[in-house]
Amino acid sequence: MPTELDLTNFHLPDLTGVEIEPTLTAIDLTANRLRTIDPRILQLEGLRCINFRQNLLANVSAWSTCACKSALEDLEFRDNHLSTIPSLQGFTQLRRLDCSYNQIRNLLPLADLDSGSLEELYVASNKVTAIAALSQLTGLTLLELGSNRIRTVEGIDSLTGLRELWLGRNRITSIGGLATLTNLRRISLQSNRLTSMLGLEACTALEELYLSHNGISQLEGLAPLVRLKMLDVSSNRLTAVDPAALASLTQLEDLWLNDNRIPAIDAALDRALDPVRQSLTCIYLEGNPAAGDPQYKRKLLNMLPKLKQLDANFL
Template identity: 55%
Template sequence: MAPTADDELAPSAELDLTNGHLATLADVELPSGLQSLDVTANRLRSLEPNLLALTGLRRLCIRQNLVSEAAEVEALASAPVLESLDLRDNQFKALPNLAAFTALQCLEVSYNEVRSLAPLSKLGSTWLSELVAACNKIAVIESLQHLSQLHALELGGNRIRTIEGLAQLGQLQELWLGRNRIAEVGDGLSSLTNLRRLSLQSNRLTSMAGLQHCTALEELYLSHNGIQQLEGLQALTKLKILDIANNRLRQIDGLETLQLTDLWANDNAIESLDEVEAVLKSQTGSLSCVYLRGNPCAEAGGYKLRMKIALPKLEQLDDSPVA
């Protein structure tokens, strides 16, 4: 079983120094029994000895500071009990060696200059459930094979070209890979049968091939790619939200086995409103939100009225609530 802790900490065990305009913690009294420390949005360039000496910290957030030395994180005396570590928006060029962090469950390192996930191969915790490393300079998905308890992985805004290194992550439920350089899905997702949310927005996809393996998907985000046709959706019978906006679609089809609540297909080249109505007949009992603006079909006469009649559950059409 994973390490457990009370959700509510005693007031004396928590210290929030957010927006304190602090350049140092040297003169701040940090109680020895401190379990949660938040120093978001200060001007810290290093972790002083009084912070490093704390042995009971379970949660540490130093986001939006100027810390750059991974070795200082490695020196935390609280490593064996720390459950949540937030290093977002600092100046780290490399991930710290986390071998001593045997209780870590959540790690956030977004908005740094990290180039490699390789140091994660030494992570001491087998309980990591959330890894967020968006907006770095990561080019390869690697060193995650042993993170069998990972439920959420965020690698958006990096330099990734290939979906790989995920085969052992069978418990993964959320995968965010938007704003990378991915040209195809391939077999990279074939083992992720528990995946519920997937984002591949703003990549270089021209095909949906490979997504059919993710049969537990409930939300699929594919906007801002070069996809020309829908495919593989028949197997995704649990899908509720489908975002295919800003692609190169001329028609929407293959939705017959789905019961979508949200369909975002705006800014494509979908021409026939008659075809749209026919395709969406299977969704009349579920669709409540539809975006089609930016398509020729949305310029057809009586567009709004026709969609309202075709979809009795519709609450939102493009940017307007349906009265």
């Protein structure tokens, strides 16, 4: 008996005529035209993975009655017309949930999900205004809430196992609520309303930090982030690199400073880059007045002997 059903890109308006075997454990319904969930799917007890990506679902409340609560591990409603997340009470094995690209306004239904098994949660590109109802999801390692309407980083202090936090394209004005997230490896706060980098000091395991497209005017608060390998502060308001700012970042490999207001490739910049001279392999400086220097490439190669990429150009 079959265990997998793949109907990707069939453009089906419904599943009439499709045989739904009771032995199915994985179903992929990506890129169809489904407006409702077939009742036969709700009866599958052994279903472990189902993908409703790119359909026309507006109401999936029936999902809370499905028979696979003790088996389902991966659930995807990405790119539909949902205004709310269905109740997931009793889904004890769920490891991955994707509700991105919908019209969801809040995360409150997730309070019903009392499982510590959830590892990855994606609710990007919705209309969520606040981070709430997640405190019990202590097994989370990845949280994606980019492209929403969030103003404050809050309600995640219990998620101490988080390794990735994606909050780009929101309305966040300051960095906070991260003091307990000491296992974070990656964080994105791109395209927010930040004017300061302060608030990351406790995230000492960080390896990648993305802060582009904000209003940051100086590099600060980086001293504890000794494991940082990638720092993106492009498209901000930097007029200089403080000589002490990068002092502890001896593992830094990528530094993106493009589209700021750094005036020149001079002795001050040389001193500021000294701590990363032997580690940096990629630097972006285009879009600064400094990039107009006729000796732009030569000067940077002299400063950074390990450089392999300058802006978009591999050397």
